[in-house]
Amino acid sequence: MVGYAEILVAFLFFLFLFLFHWIRYRNSPITNWPVVGMLPGILSNAWRIHDYATLLLKHHGGTMEVRGPSFTNMNFVMTSDHRNVHHLTGKHSSNYERGAEYHEIFEILGDGIFNSKLEIWKSNRRMIHSLLTHSKFELFLEKTIQKKVDSCLIPVLDYISQEELEFDLQDVFHRYTFDRICCLVLGFDPECLSIRFPEVSYQKAFTKLEEIIFLRHIVPRSFWKLQKWLQIGQEKKLTEAQKIVDQFIYERIEISKRKIRKEKNEEAPLFDMLTAYIEEEEMGQKGDKFLRDSALNLLVAGRDSMSAGLSWFFWLVATHPSVESKILEEMKGRFASKEADWRSVLGMNEVSKLVYLHAAICESLRLFPPVPYLHVCAINPDILPSGHRINPNIKLYYSLYAMGRMEETWGEDCLEFKPERWISEEGGIKHIPSYKFIAFSTGPRSCLGKETTMIEMKMVATAVLWNYQIKVVKSHSVSPNVSVVLHMEHGLKVKLTKRFV
Ligand code: HEM
Numbered sequence: 130m131v132g133y134a135e136i137l138v139a140f141l142f143f144l145f146l147f148l149f150h151w152i153r154y155r156n157s158p159i160t161n162w163p164v165v166g167m168l169p170g171i172l173s174n175a176w177r178i179h180d181y182a183t184l185l186l187k188h189h190g191g192t193m194e195v196r197g198p199s200f201t202n203m204n205f206v207m208t209s210d211h212r213n214v215h216h217l218t219g220k221h222s223s224n225y226e227r228g229a230e231y232h233e234i235f236e237i238l239g240d241g242i243f244n245s246k247l248e249i250w251k252s253n254r255r256m257i258h259s260l261l262t263h264s265k266f267e268l269f270l271e272k273t274i275q276k277k278v279d280s281c282l283i284p285v286l287d288y289i290s291q292e293e294l295e296f297d298l299q300d301v302f303h304r305y306t307f308d309r310i311c312c313l314v315l316g317f318d319p320e321c322l323s324i325r326f327p328e329v330s331y332q333k334a335f336t337k338l339e340e341i342i343f344l345r346h347i348v349p350r351s352f353w354k355l356q357k358w359l360q361i362g363q364e365k366k367l368t369e370a371q372k373i374v375d376q377f378i379y380e381r382i383e384i385s386k387r388k389i390r391k392e393k394n395e396e397a398p399l400f401d402m403l404t405a406y407i408e409e410e411e412m413g414q415k416g417d418k419f420l421r422d423s424a425l426n427l428l429v430a431g432r433d434s435m436s437a438g439l440s441w442f443f444w445l446v447a448t449h450p451s452v453e454s455k456i457l458e459e460m461k462g463r464f465a466s467k468e469a470d471w472r473s474v475l476g477m478n479e480v481s482k483l484v485y486l487h488a489a490i491c492e493s494l495r496l497f498p499p500v501p502y503l504h505v506c507a508i509n510p511d512i513l514p515s516g517h518r519i520n521p522n523i524k525l526y527y528s529l530y531a532m533g534r535m536e537e538t539w540g541e542d543c544l545e546f547k548p549e550r551w552i553s554e555e556g557g558i559k560h561i562p563s564y565k566f567i568a569f570s571t572g573p574r575s576c577l578g579k580e581t582t583m584i585e586m587k588m589v590a591t592a593v594l595w596n597y598q599i600k601v602v603k604s605h606s607v608s609p610n611v612s613v614v615l616h617m618e619h620g621l622k623v624k625l626t627k628r629f630v
Pocket residue numbers: 242243254257430431432434435438498499500503567568569570573574575576577578579581582
């Protein structure tokens with residue numbers, strides 16, 4: 130039997146806990162409740178999670194401890210302090226790893242580069258690095274982009290502008306980047322980008338995977354594990370999406386293998402990443418699962434981040450006419466003699482001369498990094514430069530989104546879209562270390578596709594801005610969605626006007 134005294138003690142204990150948390154967090158935009166911790170605050174702000182994280186981090190001086198419900202192991206440290214990020218991705222990176230929970234959340238990625246353990250990751254990274262720096266790759270990349278822009282992107286935009294349609298530019302970029310990354314990775318163009326705007330099941334399945342993987346970050350582990358075990362709710366959808374994606378990739382592996390056997394006789398070599406992996410794999414014996422994991426990781430790496438990057442860039446340019454004019458002025462200055470024929474300026478060498486365009490792209494990636502946050506797990510105790518104590522197994526999130534919006538790093542005008550901040554007095558691009566300009570991450574796991582991304586974004590921006598003026602539909606509101614990639618929640622509704630008729 131529980132007596133009155135025990136009830137009173139329990140009540141006083143809860144009252145004490147409540148008051149303690151209330152006093153500690155009374156001015157904070159989040160409350161740390163007894164038992165449930167900060168979960169209510171996180172869940173009720175999930176719809177604007179990146180802005181909310183920025184608000185919290187600004188309030189707490191760039192680093193804070195986030196408390197999950199008791200007994201759930203959901204506590205973590207969140208930071209946007211570039212000194213901390215430099216610390217944990219630099220000299221102290223050996224003390225921080227992906228962690229068991231990361232591997233569980235991203236299990237679908239198998240042993241590909243994003244989710245593999247140290248030794249496999251090293252060999253994955255070496256392999257991808259050597260592919261991306263292969264002499265044939267640069268040429269292949271340039272030709273693939275030129276072909277896709279010239280024969281698909283521009284004809285679709287021409288059609289849309291002629292018909293004076295309102296349309297979703299983000300959807301166009303999803304389709305464009307999916308086709309293009311499939312060409313690079315699988316040597317196959319699924320032709321998602323066409324005037325018919327076809328529904329492509331495996332393209333949709335990729336988007337579903339990302340959304341559900343994000344949810345695994347914010348709901349308690351036991352909850353999504355139970356859903357997975359029972360095959361209900363979001364986890365059921367994840368399994369269905371995974372089946373579609375797997376079937377697509379395994380089919381492509383089979384087709385590529387057949388092609389390689391045929392090509393060997395014909396002596397007309399192919400070049401795409403899957404082919405290179407298969408040829409390499411013939412020497413090892415890792416099998417189709419390894420090829421599937423490698424291809425899936427590369428598709429994930431190069432697909433959505435690029436389309437998100439392009440969408441935010443064009444939205445910012447369309448809503449900042451003075452930036453648009455400067456980009457066009459620069460293009461005209463560089464390509465003056467080639468005004469009528471934009472195709473002749475659509476090359477790697479040509480676009481590399483566009484300093485202001487480069488600056489505008491960096492600036493949009495600063496404000497809207499396509500990968501909005503990353504996380505690691507501490508192995509041994511540590512103290513961050515901000516003074517925060519880190520215990521073993523504690524998770525550390527760094528918000529790339531918030532890092533681009535910190536006054537301490539970017540100054541008082543940090544929320545403004547100002548490409549000029551990237552231009553040096555000599556007229557070149559200012560070097561900003563990657564632990565500050567974090568969109569491509571930093572340290573040993575930094576993005577391997579940074580150079581190719583910058584080239585491609587400049588080529589697409591040149592082709593589109595040279596040919597069209599973009600007007601965002603007045604009633605359309607733009608805000609980030611809730612996913613592992615920073616897309617626009619409601620797309621980007623625009624109208625186009627052709628510049629040269
Ligand atoms: C706007 C475009 C892109 C952005 C913003 C971006 C950003 C990033 C970020 C933040 C990471 C770190 C991820 C992590 O640690 O979990 C990363 C990793 C990576 N990215 Fe990119 N990326 C872009 C495009 C690409 C493209 C086009 C490719 C390939 C062709 C690529 C290949 C990779 C690879 C292979 C990694 C894994 C590196 C490793 O774990 O060692 N990325 N990228």
